Amino acid sequence: MNRIEVENLNVYFGDAHILKDVNTGIPKNTVTALIGPSGCGKSTFIRTINRMNDLIPSFSHTGNVYLDGKDVYDPKMDVVDLRKKVGMVFQKPNPFPKSIFENVAYGLKIHGISDDDAISARVEESLRAAALWDEVEDKLDNSAMGLSGGQQQRLCIARTIANNPEVILMDEPCSALDPISTTKVEDLIHKLKREYTILIVTHNMQQATRVSKYTSFFLNGEIIESNLTDKLFVDPKNKKTEDYITGRFG
Numbered sequence: 001m002n003r004i005e006v007e008n009l010n011v012y013f014g015d016a017h018i019l020k021d022v023n024t025g026i027p028k029n030t031v032t033a034l035i036g037p038s039g040c041g042k043s044t045f046i047r048t049i050n051r052m053n054d055l056i057p058s059f060s061h062t063g064n065v066y067l068d069g070k071d072v073y074d075p076k077m078d079v080v081d082l083r084k085k086v087g088m089v090f091q092k093p094n095p096f097p098k099s100i101f102e103n104v105a106y107g108l109k110i111h112g113i114s115d116d117d118a119i120s121a122r123v124e125e126s127l128r129a130a131a132l133w134d135e136v137e138d139k140l141d142n143s144a145m146g147l148s149g150g151q152q153q154r155l156c157i158a159r160t161i162a163n164n165p166e167v168i169l170m171d172e173p174c175s176a177l178d179p180i181s182t183t184k185v186e187d188l189i190h191k192l193k194r195e196y197t198i199l200i201v202t203h204n205m206q207q208a209t210r211v212s213k214y215t216s217f218f219l220n221g222e223i224i225e226s227n228l229t230d231k232l233f234v235d236p237k238n239k240k241t242e243d244y245i246t247g248r249f250g
């Protein structure tokens with residue numbers, strides 16, 4: 001069963017029609033890459049899944065998004081709980097100006113966990129899961145702002161993991177990172193997919209082929225083609241996909 005189902009999704013910012021009749025399913029515990037030229041709606045698409053677009057006053061939509069069969073836009077949906085289940089990692093690492101420990105513990109405290117031992121255990125578990133523990137275990141009280149960009153991004157992933165999400169949305173998570181840090185984050189994505197459903201927006205087609213099982217190609221707010229990544233890049237069915245992946249535009 002797919003973890004996420006999207007049916008006839010149209011998104012508007014004011015009069016601008018941004019996503020056009022998007023239909024897709026995102027399988028559980030796999031990595032799905034979203035590719036396409038700048039401005040085609042990839043970020044808008046992932047932000048519909050945890051209702052981040054709700055924060056934009058001009059946003060409106062038609063159609064349905066389901067997470068595990070539940071309508072994400074049901075008026076009864078608890079949006080705080082939804083965002084806990086569907087975590088997000090952004091293009092630029094955005095740690096809080098607090099200690100490494102506090103960055104990961106923050107969400108736990110917000111969600112009502114107050115037992116210090118339980119918090120410490122979960123912080124360690126999350127930092128280990130984010131492949132950062134060995135680098136920070138002796139400086140948990142230092143400011144997160146002193147970490148390298150790559151370490152900060154893995155810290156942001158640890159912060160997301162601490163909330164025990166089901167889905168992790170990643171919006172160009174490596175675009176601000178050097179190649180070594182990028183490799184570490186990609187290795188981490190491989191590890192995380194066993195437990196989490198991951199959607200990753202990337203401009204880097206090599207990255208899509210390295211990390212994802214499925215890829216969807218977006219163009220002008222539409223999904224032009226979705227397939228197994230190996231198939232989409234080797235044997236695209238649509239001429240526009242072929243033109244994009246062979247670098248003819250974008």
Ligand SMILES: Nc1ncnc2c1ncn2[C@@H]1O[C@H](COP(=O)(O)OP(=O)(O)OP(=O)(O)O)[C@@H](O)[C@H]1O
Nearest residue numbers: 013018036037038039040041042043044045056058
């Ligand atoms: N807050 C907003 N208000 C109005 N229009 C917006 C807003 N955010 C995005 N858009 C418009 O929606 C369209 C899709 O943007 P989006 O960021 O989803 O594209 P993208 O494919 O993720 O681009 P990129 O690869 O450059 O990040 C663009 O035309 C953009 O200008």
